[in-house]
Each structure stands twice: as C-alpha cells, then as structure tokens.
Amino acid sequence: MADSKTRQxxxxxxxxxxxxxxxxxxxxxxxxxxLLAIGGIVGVLVVIAALVGAxxxxxSPKPAKRTGLAPASVVHDVSTVPAATFNTIGAVKGIGxxxxxxxTPLEQGGKPVxxxxxxxxxxxCAAERWxxxxxxxxxxxxxxxxxxHSATNDVYPNTPTFSFKNATYASKYLALQTVExxxxxxxxxxxxxxxxxxxxxxxxxxxxxxxxxxxxxxxGNYLQLDASYNPQILAGMSxxxxxxxxxxxxxxxxxxxxxxxxxxxxxxxxxxGGQPGNVCxxxxxxxxxxxxxx
Amino acid sequence: MIxxxxxxxxxxxxxxxxxxxxxxxxxxxxxxxxxxxxxxITHFTTTVHLACSGSGTIDCEKVTTSPQSHILGVPxxxxxxxxxxxxxxxxxxxxWRSPEPLVRYARLAWAIGGVVTVVYLIYAELFEIDxxxxxxxxxxxxxxxxxxxxxxxxALIEGAPSSAPAG
Numbered sequence: 001m002a003d004s005k006t007r008q009x010x011x012x013x014x015x016x017x018x019x020x021x022x023x024x025x026x027x028x029x030x031x032x033x034x035l036l037a038i039g040g041i042v043g044v045l046v047v048i049a050a051l052v053g054a055x056x057x058x059x060s061p062k063p064a065k066r067t068g069l070a071p072a073s074v075v076h077d078v079s080t081v082p083a084a085t086f087n088t089i090g091a092v093k094g095i096g097x098x099x100x101x102x103x104t105p106l107e108q109g110g111k112p113v114x115x116x117x118x119x120x121x122x123x124x125c126a127a128e129r130w131x132x133x134x135x136x137x138x139x140x141x142x143x144x145x146x147x148x149h150s151a152t153n154d155v156y157p158n159t160p161t162f163s164f165k166n167a168t169y170a171s172k173y174l175a176l177q178t179v180e181x182x183x184x185x186x187x188x189x190x191x192x193x194x195x196x197x198x199x200x201x202x203x204x205x206x207x208x209x210x211x212x213x214x215x216x217x218x219x220g221n222y223l224q225l226d227a228s229y230n231p232q233i234l235a236g237m238s239x240x241x242x243x244x245x246x247x248x249x250x251x252x253x254x255x256x257x258x259x260x261x262x263x264x265x266x267x268x269x270x271x272x273g274g275q276p277g278n279v280c281x282x283x284x285x286x287x288x289x290x291x292x293x294x
Numbered sequence: 295m296i297x298x299x300x301x302x303x304x305x306x307x308x309x310x311x312x313x314x315x316x317x318x319x320x321x322x323x324x325x326x327x328x329x330x331x332x333x334x335i336t337h338f339t340t341t342v343h344l345a346c347s348g349s350g351t352i353d354c355e356k357v358t359t360s361p362q363s364h365i366l367g368v369p370x371x372x373x374x375x376x377x378x379x380x381x382x383x384x385x386x387x388x389x390w391r392s393p394e395p396l397v398r399y400a401r402l403a404w405a406i407g408g409v410v411t412v413v414y415l416i417y418a419e420l421f422e423i424d425x426x427x428x429x430x431x432x433x434x435x436x437x438x439x440x441x442x443x444x445x446x447x448x449a450l451i452e453g454a455p456s457s458a459p460a461g
Contacts, residue, residue: 037449041442044409048416048438055420141356143424170356 070147070162070239077243078130079137085258087284088249091291092259097226098267100293101208105220105271106200108175112271115177115201115218116164120184121151121191124227125215126161127234130242131260132217133162138265138279139272140171147239151184151191156231160239165194173272177201181214219264220271222292228263229256262288311390315447319385319440323378326436330374333358333429337371346428357427362418370415374433377408381440390447398448405444408437 106113116132118125126149133142146163150156164178179201182191197205208223209216217224233252234242245253266289269280279285336344337358346354357363363370383389384401392398412434419426 033449033452034446037445040445044413044438044441047413051413051416051420058421140359141353143353143356170353170359172355172359 068146068148068163070145074147074239074243075142075145077247078134079142081134081137081247081258081261083279083282083284085247085249085254086262086265087282089255089258089262090284090287091262092255093291095228095256095259095263095291097228098222098224098263098293100221101223102221103207106204106218108177111171111173111175112220112268113175113177113218114220114268115179115204116215117179117181117197117201117205117217118164118215119182119191120148120163120165120180120194121154121182121186122214123150123154123156123159123231126150126156126159127227127229127231128215128217128224128260129162129164130234130246130257131228131264134246134257134261135264135268136169136171136174136176139173139268139276140169140176143168143170148184150231151186153186156235159231159234160237160242161234162239173275174268217264219267222267222270224264224267228260258284259288263292266292309391309393309451311387311447312450315443315450316385316387316390318443319390319447322436322440322443323382323385326433326440327375327378327382329429329432329436330371330378333371333433334369334375337363337369344427344429351426352428353425354427354429356425357419357423357430360418360423360425362415362422370430373411377404377411377437380404381408385440385444401444402448405441409441412437 106115114136116129118128133145136142145167146165148161148163150159150161152158163180165180167178169176169178179197180194181196183194184191204218205212205216208218209225213225215224215226233256237245237253242253242257245251246257248254249258262284265279265285269275269285269289270292272280274280333344344354344358346352358371365373381404384397384404389397389401415430416434419430
C-alpha cells in the first residue's frame with residue numbers, strides 16, 4: 001500500500017513536471033540537465049581526442065625528419081647492458097684520463113651536474129661517448145641520441161659514435177649538460193660550429209682545463225679529459241657492430257667501453273650519494289670505485 | 295501508512311542518488327588516490343622506482359622528471375594526491391546526498407577543474423615532453439571518468455523528483 005502511494009505520488013510529480021515543462025518550452029530547454037551533462041562530456045572527450053589526433057598526425061612524418069638519429073636497436077643495446085655484464089668486466093687497468101678535482105660540485109635543480117664538452121669531428125670524443133652513454137643510462141634515459149662519426153681526415157677516421165647535439169636526458173639523480181662544439185664535415189677548411197658553452201660552462205673549462213682539451217667530461221669531483229681508451233679498437237665498425245661487441249665480454253670493445261663505463265658510474269655514484277643502490281652497489285661499480293683517482 | 299513511514303525512515307535522508315553513482319565515484323577515487331600516492335612516493339624517494347618502460351614513447355621517468363612535473367613549484371604528483379583526497383570527501387555517500395548547494399557546486403567545480411588540468415597535462419606529455427607516463431595516464435583516465443560520473447550523477451539527481459518529505 002505504501003509502495004502504491006509512493007508510486008502514485010511519483011507519477012503525479014512527474015505529470016506535474018511534464019505539464020510545467022510543456023507549458024514553457026524555454027524552461028524545458030534550460031532545465032534539461034542531462035543534455036548539458038552529455039554536452040560537457042562530449043566536449044571534453046572531443047578535446048582529448050583532438051590532442052591525441054594532432055599528435056598522431058604530427059608524429060607520422062617525424063621519423064623522416066629526424067635523420068641522423070641513432071638506430072633504436074643501438075640505443076637499446078647500449079642503454080640496457082645487463083648488470084651481470086658490467087660486473088664481469090669490473091675494473092679495468094689502463095683506463096685513463098680521469099682525475100680527481102677539488103671545489104664544490106655544481107648542481108642543477110638539486111641534482112649533481114655532469115657536463116660533456118666535445119665535438120663531432122673528434123675521434124676521442126667519439127670513443128668516449130660510448131661508455132658515457134652506457135654509464136648515464138644507468139641513472140636515467142636518453143632520447144634523440146644522434147648517430148655520427150669522427151672526421152674522415154683526422155686520426156682514427158670515421159670512428160662510429162653517438163651525437164649529443166639534439167639529445168635529451170632525463171634522470172632523477174643527475175642533470176646532464178652537453179655541448180657539441182663542432183660538426184664533423186669541414187666547410188671551407190673549418191668544422192662548422194654547432195653549439196656554444198654557456199658562461200658557467202666556460203668558467204668550469206677555464207678552471208679545470210684552460211688548454212681546452214676535448215672531450216671534457218665534468219663529473220663533480222672527477223674530470224675525464226681525452227679518451228680513456230684507444231679509438232683504434234672501433235675502426236671500421238658500424239654502430240650496430242660496436243653496440244653488439246660491447247655486450248660480449250670477450251671482446252676488446254666490451255673491456256674498454258664497459259670498463260670505462262664502470263669507472264664513470266663509480267664517479268657518478270660518488271656524486272649521487274650511492275644512488276641508485278641497485279647500480280652503485282653492484283660488484284662492477286664497487287670494484288671500479290676502488291680504482292678511482294685519489 | 296505506518297509501514298510506509300518506517301520504510302522511509304530507514305532510507306537515507308536528502309537527495310535521491312543512484313547507487314551506481316556513489317559506488318562508481320568511490321571506486322574511481324580509490325584508484326586515483328592509490329595511483330597518486332604511488333607517484334608521490336616515487337617522486338620523493340630514490341629507493342622506490344616507477345614500474346614503467348624507460349625508453350621510447352612510454353617513458354614515465356622522462357615525464358616525472360620533466361620541468362612540467364611541477365606547477366608553480368609544487369610537484370604534480372602532490373597536487374594529484376591533494377586532488378583525490380578532496381575528491382574523496384566530496385564523493386562520500388553523505389556528500390552525494392547532501393542537499394547543500396555548496397557541496398554540489400564544489401564537486402562539480404572540482405570535476406571540471408580536474409578534467410581541465412588533465413587536458414593540460416595530456417597536452418604537455420604529447421607536445422612538450424614527448425613521452426607518456428602510464429601511471430599518469432591512469433590518473434587522467436580516472437579523472438575523466440570521475441568527471442563523467444559526477445556530471446551524469448548531478449544530471450540524474452537534478453532530473454529526479456526529490457525524496458525529501460514535503461513540508
């Protein structure tokens with residue numbers, strides 16, 4: 001009985017509402033909240049779909065524009081070297097070029113700064129980018145790494161390598177700054193300038209290496225000048241071949257590149273306070289840390 | 295008559311709210327809160343990492359360490375957490391049934407503010423950072439779904455006859 005009354009009341013209310021709306025169509029239009037709700041939802045979904053659609057349209061021609069990017073397989077191989085492989089190589093005797101420096105390490109956004117200064121023509125920079133990319137990939141992620149080679153008319157010609165010119169790097173632990181000073185193809189007898197160091201970067205170069213050696217790799221309390229190994233071991237190889245060889249611990253490339261990467265990683269771990277632990281506490285890195293310059 | 299009164303008395307007082315609206319909003323808020331808490335923890339600690347791909351288009355770390363990961367100096371992860379904590383308060387059964395216009399308007403404003411922020415963040419991921427964070431995308435989906443639930447819920451309630459006793 002109660003239900004029937006409630007139903008009757010509801011019907012009466014609905015009838016009354018219907019009559020009210022029918023007698024005033026303008027009010028009916030204004031008071032249709034479901035139409036407004038659906039309109040709002042459709043509007044939001046259309047905006048989101050438009051954003052995604054615009055991105056898809058923008059992305060499709062991108063690969064053609066981005067010629068000079070390092071092959072994805074190479075970036076993958078170099079940035080995902082298993083910890084076990086690094087550990088097998090551990091500390092390598094004869095890795096050179098690193099020294100300990102004084103002063104308060106630079107920070108950017110609360111993170112220790114790593115500064116690379118080099119040039120695309122430079123074969124020593126070409127050699128050093130391999131271990132640098134491998135080491136930094138243990139702390140963060142590179143995107144848009146370029147593919148290049150050292151100059152054809154210099155020592156160790158055509159050494160295959162990455163370019164940092166358009167690369168970006170994201171890390172929770174480190175802030176990477178890179179400067180590729182010159183390209184690798186001479187124009188009127190000179191290598192074309194690509195990027196210029198900032199005043200702060202110039203001050204750092206002046207302080208630690210007024211001669212302007214490249215590669216100049218600032219790692220907080222450590223400085224890597226020149227190549228840590230002989231670029232000759234990369235002669236005649238493609239980027240794919242280097243990336244493949246460096247993961248095979250029986251090769252010279254693996255010993256040189258991963259040995260240097262362990263040393264750089266150990267120097268970086270000293271800046272990050274041993275973070276991330278799953279990198280800094282690995283046997284390969286702790287072994288390399290014991291060999292860091294005092 | 296007496297039976298009818300007793301039955302009405304057991305029914306919660308206030309506006310009639312479809313059960314699915316309350317349930318859906320509660321579930322979505324819970325998912326959003328958990329996700330935002332996870333993103334906040336990974337933002338402030340170096341021991342907990344986002345379980346996410348780290349290369350290519352899907353790259354959580356690239357997104358969460360980008361300049362766009364802070365709004366006016368506040369980490370977006372923290373803003374997300376605060377957003378869902380407030381949302382939790384606005385989507386309790388009592389809040390949904392509340393006849394107080396202020397609560398309704400606050401919930402609607404929160405839903406609209408949330409979805410506008412989501413549109414900005416999607417734009418930032420796609421066009422400025424050039425990477426997508428899956429955990430952030432889950433927050434975006436949840437916020438958009440909550441927007442739908444809130445506006446549809448309000449529309450249904452608005453269109454329904456009031457259950458409050460007359461007089």
